[in-house]
Amino acid sequence: MAPSKVLAGARVVLPTGTVDDGRVIVDGTRIADTAPPGADVVDVSGHWVVPGFVDLHNHGGGGASFAGGTAEDVLRGVETHRRHGTTTGGRLRRHRRPGLPRPARRDARRAGPAGGEIAGIHFEGPFISPCRKGAHDEQLLRDPDPAEVRKLVDAAHGHAKMMTLATELPGGLDSVRLLTEHGVIAAVGHTDATYEQTVQAIDAGATVATHLFNAMPPLGHRAPGPITALLEDERITVELINDGTHLHPAALQLAFHHAGAARVAFITDAMDAAGFGDGRYLLGPLEVEVADGVARLVEGGSIAGSTLTLDRAFKRAVTVDGLPVGDVVAAISANPARLLGLDDRIGSLDAGKDADLVVLDDAFDVVGVMRRGDWVVDPRLG
Incomplete structure (x- = not known):
């Protein structure tokens, strides 16, 4: 001890x-x-x-990817982010087909909540919009069939914590309801939904906005889109990537002003290069170039996650964005702990x-x- x-x-x-x-x-x-x-x-x-930082949305770090399917990669990424203050994190998986591959099932048991290394699994895809796919391979995307959603949840052996969906797609609302019934957070993201469709998703049980502003239609005065619906509803916690690349400082201030500190969760959306350095990487089957700490797809130039660590997000929030330290602590520790249902232990x-x-x-x-x-x-x- x-x-x-x-x-x-x-x-x-x-x-x-x-x-x-x-x-x-x-x-x-x-x-x-x-x-x-x-x-x-x-x-x-x-x-x-x-308090120790809690990252809801993380793909890897230290040169290792959480989607790689090995416990060694998971532990390497965990250790990298831990040195930067993240003491609890959610592991991201992107899938080529429904269900977890067998190595991932073993890793979930070894490195999941039972092993104490990660809080659980956040599925970002494949049930997302091809119009807002970001750095996801379009050939792997599909509509959110509730039967396939259930297969992924079951394959995670109790470690599924969150799933990001384009809820406007066929089966989207039924999938949100299914996730809610099984205690898995339904998150709206990589979506081309209208304002009205997003309201329907929230009413169906969605409670998180995946990296708000990114991979969704911009806010318009005649078509307010998902951003407005997600900011105005008190049932929604909004993820923000505060790295200076994904968000203009004014957008971050807008989110804090409308959602309030109690409904913001800072995330990294980190890929392999976090805490490692510039160079070429693979994000699933897609090649990524990291230059000056910014990750972009080699083909097309789309932003491909980040190289952020939560200590940098914390420092930027206080020194650049001028947020009170208490508000930053809420966004980086208390709020994500509450979402994960772990606020009795951490946060x-x-x-x-x-x-x-x-x-x-x-x-x-x-x-x-x-x-x-x-x-x-x-x-x-x-």
Whole structure:
């Protein structure tokens, strides 16, 4: 068991507000109210202590893809993002045919919630619109037949957490209802839906907007489209990729203004190059060129995910976008934890929860990462 620790002297961000010169007590793997005798005192004066980051939407990192079908790739990607503060993440899969391949089934059991490495699986495709496919291979796309949707959910052996759908396609609304009945989040994304069709999807049970603004029709004054419907409905949490490429700062401010901090979830949509570097990569069968940290398809030039890590999204939100630290913590930790149904364990620094936390310096750079009481990045070694 991890030794007990007291992190002292930091600005600690709690659900109730920021405590200056505060402390966080870690007893074994959990946050505690009182320090046991002999606890190791770690001086983090002048720093921030915030909950570990939770990434709902991630394809890989460190040169490895979560869609590659091996546990080794999954664990490599997890470790890369963990060093950047993500202590819980959702694994993305893109499929060539219904059902998980056998290696992926083994990996789900080894690296899924039971193994404690990832929170679950988010299926982004194949039930998306060819008009808004982004970096998905059009030959692999299909309408969301509820029977095929059910096959994917069953094949995930309880690890399916979210599925992105173009809900305007034939079978879309019935698929949303099926997912809702099985406790899987239905997300609207890669969609060409109208405003009215999106309202229907929300009424059917959809609760998430997959990377809002991206891979959907733009907001228009006569055709408000899905963006307006998703922003105005209190039942929807909107994903945002805050890397400076996917969103103009004004679009991010628009989302926060209309949805409020309680309905925003920062995500990475990261591909293999996150935390690894520029070069050529494969995203499924498609070749991607990463230059200056921006990933684009070699053929056609479409943006192909990101190379973002959540620590960069956090820093940008505070230093560029001017958002309050508490709002950023909600968007990067508390809200995604709630969506995943894990807010009883993660997402805040309340006593009794897992000791997942991030230590940031006064420039909002990561200097420490703790997961379940153990240092992944020790601030004393920096």
